[in-house]
Amino acid sequence: MTSPGALYISYDGMLEPLGQSQVLAYVERLTDTARVHIISFEKPADWADIARREVLQSRMAATGVTWHPLIYHKRPTLPATLFDLAQAVVVGTWLCARHGLGIVHARSYVAALAGWMIKLLTGAKLLFDMRGLWADERTDGGIWPEGGRLYRAVKRIEKTLLLGADHIVTLTHASKSVIEDFPYLKGRTHAPISVIPTCADLDRFTIGDGAKPQPFTLGYLGSIGTWYLFDEVLACFVLLRAKRPDARLLVINRNEQDLVRERAAAFAIPPQAIEIIAADHARVPEQVRRMSAGAAIIKPVFSKIASAPTKLAEYLGCGVPCLGNVGVGDMEMMLEDEGAGVALRDFSDAERARAVDRLLAMADDPATAAHCRAVALRHFSVETGAEDYRKIWLGLAS
Numbered sequence: 478m479t480s481p482g483a484l485y486i487s488y489d490g491m492l493e494p495l496g497q498s499q500v501l502a503y504v505e506r507l508t509d510t511a512r513v514h515i516i517s518f519e520k521p522a523d524w525a526d527i528a529r530r531e532v533l534q535s536r537m538a539a540t541g542v543t544w545h546p547l548i549y550h551k552r553p554t555l556p557a558t559l560f561d562l563a564q565a566v567v568v569g570t571w572l573c574a575r576h577g578l579g580i581v582h583a584r585s586y587v588a589a590l591a592g593w594m595i596k597l598l599t600g601a602k603l604l605f606d607m608r609g610l611w612a613d614e615r616t617d618g619g620i621w622p623e624g625g626r627l628y629r630a631v632k633r634i635e636k637t638l639l640l641g642a643d644h645i646v647t648l649t650h651a652s653k654s655v656i657e658d659f660p661y662l663k664g665r666t667h668a669p670i671s672v673i674p675t676c677a678d679l680d681r682f683t684i685g686d687g688a689k690p691q692p693f694t695l696g697y698l699g700s701i702g703t704w705y706l707f708d709e710v711l712a713c714f715v716l717l718r719a720k721r722p723d724a725r726l727l728v729i730n731r732n733e734q735d736l737v738r739e740r741a742a743a744f745a746i747p748p749q750a751i752e753i754i755a756a757d758h759a760r761v762p763e764q765v766r767r768m769s770a771g772a773a774i775i776k777p778v779f780s781k782i783a784s785a786p787t788k789l790a791e792y793l794g795c796g797v798p799c800l801g802n803v804g805v806g807d808m809e810m811m812l813e814d815e816g817a818g819v820a821l822r823d824f825s826d827a828e829r830a831r832a833v834d835r836l837l838a839m840a841d842d843p844a845t846a847a848h849c850r851a852v853a854l855r856h857f858s859v860e861t862g863a864e865d866y867r868k869i870w871l872g873l874a875s
Contacts, residue, residue, distance in 0.1 A: 481579030481874055482512035484572055484601070486565055486588035490549065491515065491533060492523035494758040498787060500584065501542070502678050506863035508541035511580070511870055514572050515542060516565055518549035545572065558587060565591035566598075573599040580604065580873050582866075586611045586631065589638045596641070602873040605642035605668075610652065611635070613780035618703050636661055644869050645670045649806035652783035671869060674785040674807070676862035679853060682794030684846050685766035692723040693840065696768030696797065698761065698788040701733050701740075704781065706802075709824055710772040711744040713800060716833045718750065726751045729764050765795045769840045774821065777804025790857035793817050796846030798839045800832060817852040 485504055489496045496517060504513050515537075524530065524546070537544045547564050550557035569591060572578060581601045583592030585608045596603045612631035615621040621628050639645060640661065645668050647653050653670050656662065695714055701707035711726075718724050726746065728737050734753045741751050756764050765771065771792035775781055784806045792799045793811075799818035803809045812818035819832045819839070839845050 482514070482577055483507075483580040483582055483870060484569055484578045484592075484595070485513060485515045485582045485584070486569060486591055487515065487517045487584045488549075488561070488587045489517065489584070490519040490523055491517045491537075491544065491546065492519050492526070492529060494761075495787075497533075497758050498677070499675060501537075502676075502859045503863045503866055504542055505540040506860065507867055507870065510867050511874075512576065512578070513542050514545060514576065514578060516545045516547060516568055516572070518561055518565075519546050520549050524548060562587060562591055566594045569595045570598050573601050580870055582606060582870075584608060586634065586638070589642070590634060593638055593641050602643040603641065604644045604646065604869060604873065605638050606646045607652075607783070608648065609783045610655075610780045614704075617776070617778035617780045640667065642668045643873055644668050646673050646866075646869070647783060648672070648674050648785035649783055650810075651806055655782060671865060673862050673865045674857060675787045675790060676857045676859040677787065677790035677794045677853070678859045679794045679850075679857070682762045682765065682791050682853075684796035684850055689840075689846075690767055690769045692725055693717070693721045693769045693837070694725045694727050694767060695800075696727045696729070696765065696771045696792070698729045698765065698771065698791065699786075701728075701730065701737060704775050704784070706774045706776060706824075707737070707740060708744075709774045709802075709821070709829075710800075711740060711746065712824075713772070713774075713829050713833055714746065715744055716829055717837070718746075720833065720837065724750070727764070727767060728753045729756050729761065731755045761791065762795060765791055765797060768792070768795075768797045770800060770818075770836050771797045772800045773808075774800065774802050775805045775808075777802060781805045790853060793849045793853035793857065796850045798836065798845055798849055800836050811852065811856065815852045815856075817849045 487500050581592040581595050582604045583589035584606045589605045592603050612628050616623045650672050714726050737753050773786045773788050801808045802821040809820045812820040819835045821832050
């Protein structure tokens, strides 16, 4: 072992698909570099599923990860979050002292605040894995008032974390430039900032062996709320059906299926043209392979410069071109410059029509699947992402 050991703190649960695809998929590849302990916060409903819990515990034990699950508390919001934060600090400090863990890898802000406190108490090095501009996301999403107390408080915490971290990871090149221009960092020596996008396990998200999907199937994977402009997806699908009357919309969504049906009905999309399914993480690749193209249209607000949607990596890994939009992280570069899809420049009827025509031509081109897969391998392989994290961990341990 060349590293003193790492404590990974995630405010997302390992029983959630996100925890498995964006935490475990990396960490399991790093156990040959460091002894890894994970603190995660599990939703009560997930924790109650004993069968899934036991499968996950066996998986972690087999790969050498030591798991310390804590229960996530939701309400009342501020006291619940402070209680969870205190739990993470107490448990994390004990683990660092007990097991000699010299690195705290903290995923997002709550975890990073706990990691910063643990650093003060133990002297461990802190990796702040930002995952986005949280305060700006809350404001852009209408959850917090712009310039309000919570926003200002979290921006002060963000400053403390950026100045107190030993290494910073952000998801996009666009956000790295903005962070480096923050007044308190600009022109000063600060922790290195690395860009590691949300990656996918490209051994699982692969091109299918069968023929291309028939009829044309526009796919949508994941949540439709807050940031995702699902109505724009539906507007494009209506135009697509005008050109391909037998086209279908495949929506993979766990918790918003009634809302999906409601919005589809508002666009006069017949029920027989849409399929809505819930798929656990293990079954997502086979469903993505059923798509002719995938969609990921996101509100182009300031905070989304730091967004790298996981679904983009998963679509491209399966050879599926993506319909996205400009103003979101590095998406325009990936879709337009790399030729892996189409980025809407605005939300006008003319631009939607242009995008649909290009998307249909791309999906009909036999070379598209291999090209999209190649783009995914260059930018979104979890193996590459894990190697980037390995270098950071080893650098912090030296």
